[in-house]
Amino acid sequence: MLKNTNKLRPAALSFIKNGTYTFAIPGTKDYYEFWDKERHRCLYGYSHGNLSITGNHYFYLNYCPIDRSVDEELPDGTIIARRERTFPAFYDGDWKYFNSIDRARKENKHMIVLKARRKGYSYKAAAMLARNYFHIRNSKNFVFASQKEYLIGDGLLSKAWDILSFVDNNTAWTQPRLRDREMIKVSGYKKNVNGADVELGMKSQIMGVSLKDAPDKVRGKAGELIFFEEAGSFPGLLKAWEVTMPTMRQGSKTLGTMVAFGTGGTEGSDFAGMEELFYNPESYDCLAFDNVWDAGGGGTQCGYFIPIYENLEGFIDKDGNSIKHEAVEFEEGNRNKKKGTNDPKAYDQYIAEHPLNPREATLQISSNLFDIASLQEQYNNVKVNNLHAMGNNGSLYYAYNGEIKFKLDGDARPILRFPHRKEDNLEGCVTIYEPPYKTIDQQVPVNMYIICHDPYAQSQSADSSSLGSAYVIKRVNNISSPDDMIVASYVARPHSQDEFNKNLFMLADYYNARIGFENDRGEVIAYARRHRKLHRLQEEFEMLDKKDLRSKKVKRQYGMHMTEARKRQGEIYIRDWLNTIRSTNEDGTQVLNMHKIYDLALLQELIKFNHKGNFDRAMSLMVGMYHTREMYNSEVKEILEDNASAEWFDNNRY
Numbered sequence: 001m002l003k004n005t006n007k008l009r010p011a012a013l014s015f016i017k018n019g020t021y022t023f024a025i026p027g028t029k030d031y032y033e034f035w036d037k038e039r040h041r042c043l044y045g046y047s048h049g050n051l052s053i054t055g056n057h058y059f060y061l062n063y064c065p066i067d068r069s070v071d072e073e074l075p076d077g078t079i080i081a082r083r084e085r086t087f088p089a090f091y092d093g094d095w096k097y098f099n100s101i102d103r104a105r106k107e108n109k110h111m112i113v114l115k116a117r118r119k120g121y122s123y124k125a126a127a128m129l130a131r132n133y134f135h136i137r138n139s140k141n142f143v144f145a146s147q148k149e150y151l152i153g154d155g156l157l158s159k160a161w162d163i164l165s166f167v168d169n170n171t172a173w174t175q176p177r178l179r180d181r182e183m184i185k186v187s188g189y190k191k192n193v194n195g196a197d198v199e200l201g202m203k204s205q206i207m208g209v210s211l212k213d214a215p216d217k218v219r220g221k222a223g224e225l226i227f228f229e230e231a232g233s234f235p236g237l238l239k240a241w242e243v244t245m246p247t248m249r250q251g252s253k254t255l256g257t258m259v260a261f262g263t264g265g266t267e268g269s270d271f272a273g274m275e276e277l278f279y280n281p282e283s284y285d286c287l288a289f290d291n292v293w294d295a296g297g298g299g300t301q302c303g304y305f306i307p308i309y310e311n312l313e314g315f316i317d318k319d320g321n322s323i324k325h326e327a328v329e330f331e332e333g334n335r336n337k338k339k340g341t342n343d344p345k346a347y348d349q350y351i352a353e354h355p356l357n358p359r360e361a362t363l364q365i366s367s368n369l370f371d372i373a374s375l376q377e378q379y380n381n382v383k384v385n386n387l388h389a390m391g392n393n394g395s396l397y398y399a400y401n402g403e404i405k406f407k408l409d410g411d412a413r414p415i416l417r418f419p420h421r422k423e424d425n426l427e428g429c430v431t432i433y434e435p436p437y438k439t440i441d442q443q444v445p446v447n448m449y450i451i452c453h454d455p456y457a458q459s460q461s462a463d464s465s466s467l468g469s470a471y472v473i474k475r476v477n478n479i480s481s482p483d484d485m486i487v488a489s490y491v492a493r494p495h496s497q498d499e500f501n502k503n504l505f506m507l508a509d510y511y512n513a514r515i516g517f518e519n520d521r522g523e524v525i526a527y528a529r530r531h532r533k534l535h536r537l538q539e540e541f542e543m544l545d546k547k548d549l550r551s552k553k554v555k556r557q558y559g560m561h562m563t564e565a566r567k568r569q570g571e572i573y574i575r576d577w578l579n580t581i582r583s584t585n586e587d588g589t590q591v592l593n594m595h596k597i598y599d600l601a602l603l604q605e606l607i608k609f610n611h612k613g614n615f616d617r618a619m620s621l622m623v624g625m626y627h628t629r630e631m632y633n634s635e636v637k638e639i640l641e642d643n644a645s646a647e648w649f650d651n652n653r654y
Contacts, residue, residue: 005090005319007048011038011062012087021171035172038062042135045102057098059135060127061088063171064163066120069313081313090320093311094124100287100304101128101257108254109287110245112231112277112303113261114361117353119306121261125227126159129206132224133164133187134173139204139224144244146234148210152182156229157208161185164206175202183208211236223248224256232262232362237273245285254285264352264361271608272419275362278303293357296383305361308354331356348372368609369575371594378594379603387598388416391431391489396506404510406432415467415491418604418617426467428492430503433598436487436511437480444512447631449474449487450538451508451515452624454616455500455522456493467493468500468522469620471602472511475628484582485596487511491617501527508536516541516627518619519559534558541630560626562619567611573625574618578606 006013015021021038024030042059045052053061066088069081088094097113104111115121125143132139143156151157164185168174175187178199188201211234226244231237237260248256262274281288281303291297293305309315309327316322331354338347348363351373355361359380363372382388393412399405412429420426436444450473456466472488474480490507494500501524508515516538517524528534537558560566578594585591597603605618 001321002051002090002092002095002319004049005051008046008051008053008058008090009061009087015062015170016087026172031172038171039135039173042131053095054098054102056101056128056131057095059131060094060098060124061090063167064088064123064127064130065166066123066159068120088120088123089316091311091316092321093119093306095320097121097124097304097306101259104287105254105257107287108252108285110248110254110258110285111260112274112281112284112286113259113306114232114274114278114303114358115261115263115306116308116310116355116361117263119311121306122156122159122229125156125229125259125261126163128225129160129227130163130167133160133185133204133206134167134175134202136204136224137202141204141206141225142223143206143208143227143229144211144240145208145229146211146236147230148183148208150230150233151208151210156227157183157206160206175204178203179205183210211240226256226258228258228260228262230262231260231274231277232264232271234260234262234273238276239273241273241277241284249285264355264363271362276421278305278358278362291358294359295357295380297358302358305358307356309356328356351376363607369571370578370606370609371575372607374592375578375594375603375607378597379600379607382598382600382603388414388600390598391433393429393431396430396503396510398506404506406430406435406510414489414599414601416600418601418608419465419614420467420601426493428467428490428494430507431489431599432487433489434474434485434487437474445477445479446512447475447635448477448479449511449513450624450627450631451504451511451513452620452622452627453504453515453517453522453524454620454623455518455524456497456616457521465614467491467616468497468504469616470504470507470515471617471620471624472507472513473624473628475631482582482596484577484580484593486599486602489599489602491601497523498527505531505533505536508533514538516623516630517559518562518623520561525558528558538627538630541626543626543630543633560623562622564611566626567622570622570625571609573629574606574622577625 011021022031022034024034041055043055045054046058064087065085067083067085068088070084070086071079072082073079101111113121129141129143132141143151145151149155176189177185178188178190179186184205184207186203186205188199188203190197191200228234228237228240241258241260244258248254248258260274260277264271277284277286279302281301286303288301289304291300291302293307308331309324310322312322312327315327315330334354335350338350341347351360352363359376363376392408393414394407394409395412396404396406409429413425414431415424415426415428417424437448438444451470452473453470456468468491470490471486474483474485474487476484488507488511490503492500504515515536519525525537528537539558541560578592580593581590582593582596583591599617602617602621605615609615609618
């Protein structure tokens with residue numbers, strides 16, 4: 001527990017009490033000594049007793065008024081909170097953060113910061129920019145954002161300009177401006193020397209850059225300090241980061257610090273880059289921390305995380321120590337209230353903005369219809385309890401008698417990450433969660449299983465990130481339980497499509513199943529013709545002839561063409577299937593179909609699903625939803641026709 005932390009704010013407390021930092025007369029020795037001492041503290045830090053803070057932290061606490069909540073006692077003794085422009089209080093979370101920034105600089109590293117919303121990190125970033133502007137000669141400091149609105153108005157740059165104005169008006173560090181515009185300020189002045197204007201002074205700068213869809217705009221912008229603002233809503237974050245990194249390095253030395261910080265909860269945001277950086281910090285020259293937050297994260301590393309319970313207003317003691325257990329209880333109560341709303345997206349958004357762990361913070365709030373929070377819980381459950389290992393990994397092969405056999409392979413590895421990375425092995429493997437049910441005569445019942453498949457286009461280099469995805473679904477039946485679940489998978493991108501299709505059709509033979517698939521790529525039909533396997537293909541679904549699902553573009557005998565209308569309907573089908581109740585546990589909790597998914601990458605795709613991205617597994621499952629409904633409709637139709645025929649016979653037999 002940190003003690004006597006107010007002693008680390010001497011300059012701020014003096015200003016609050018007296019309205020000035022020093023009573024020393026400007027121009028005197030005492031005056032200059034005071035400001036030299038304060039400059040040294042802002043550059044190199046300050047200590048009181050056994051507690052030390054960095055220079056950035058000292059400048060933030062003592063020279064950066066911010067809008068924050070303060071307590072006010074009314075005449076009747078009631079305490080109310082109100083917002084006031086005043087100096088920051090000392091918080092243990094800020095102390096850890098500034099220490100980590102300092103450590104990153106000394107270790108030639110950068111920082112990736114994932115945080116709960118409304119933690120004041122834009123103020124802290126603005127303070128660091130202003131500190132460099134006033135105290136580090138010739139320093140170039142940048143703020144990159146995908147949109148200009150993140151920089152000005154109530155953005156980071158505007159906060160920095162406020163600090164610059166305060167320091168100019170209340171300290172001896174006032175700097176004239178060579179450039180003074182909305183997106184850039186440069187300190188210094190011009191002096192005529194021998195008939196030519198010469199730029200003199202500190203010549204430090206703060207500059208904002210709006211990248212929009214052009215991450216290459218950062219090229220060549222090496223700086224003492226670079227912030228990537230609202231990194232969770234930054235489509236080109238990863239490319240911008242990779243373009244900037246080389247400019248910050250000279251040999252083994254890093255010449256400055258890059259910091260990306262972001263928050264979840266923004267609908268339609270692109271979190272892929274932020275997530276990649278956060279969970280692979282060392283690959284991007286970032287300071288790494290033990291992942292002690294995520295369920296199943298033990299033994300792995302990640303970026304810097306700020307949970308909602310850290311420095312939560314109302315749960316901080318007088319010395320700035322977070323009262324963690326009370327804050328967590330408070331947030332759990334808020335979550336229970338949010339669960340009672342009719343809008344599941346409201347709950348998902350609350351979780352993402354008030355995360356207890358990084359996985360919650362990276363929830364992508366999109367327009368998809370799925371229960372994202374519940375899917376995330378299932379993902380955590382599968383990962384923590386190693387449930388994905390329930391599947392047996394291996395390959396299928398033809399035995400000497402022509403029968404399809406499955407062979408375990410200890411070296412076989414399914415693709416468990418979404419999105420996968422360039423270095424990942426995409427050969428994949430067949431994963432069997434449950435072998436095919438066989439009757440007493442060793443036959444797999446017809447129509448007990450279906451296969452759903454989303455192919456990839458081998459010839460299109462632009463589509464190189466796509467995978468072939470196939471799932472075997474065990475249909476609802478009264479013979480073998482459990483049912484209505486995924487029992488096998490094959491997700492891969494081998495060296496040839498023939499190799500993928502070979503495994504696909506062996507899987508179909510193994511489960512005696514027909515293949516429903518997207519028919520606009522992948523050469524599935526051509527392969528089936530060459531190998532006399534057309535009987536394994538599902539004919540185009542009759543249900544697609546409905547007015548709202550009809551397509552005039554593609555009409556083929558087998559498979560289905562996926563249109564936007566069909567995607568929207570398919571999304572509803574997936575949602576309904578995921579939320580279908582299968583049973584109830586002894587404690588009263590319901591077991592849904594989603595709780596029978598053990599494929600980590602599929603769960604990740606469903607969590608992040610939208611109609612713009614590349615979601616091979618989810619699209620395969622969508623085809624499966626159409627396939628199961630088509631077969632059900634066909635079987636009901638057949639029963640009705642048989643009953644009608646029998647009724648006609650009964651009525652006409654005499």
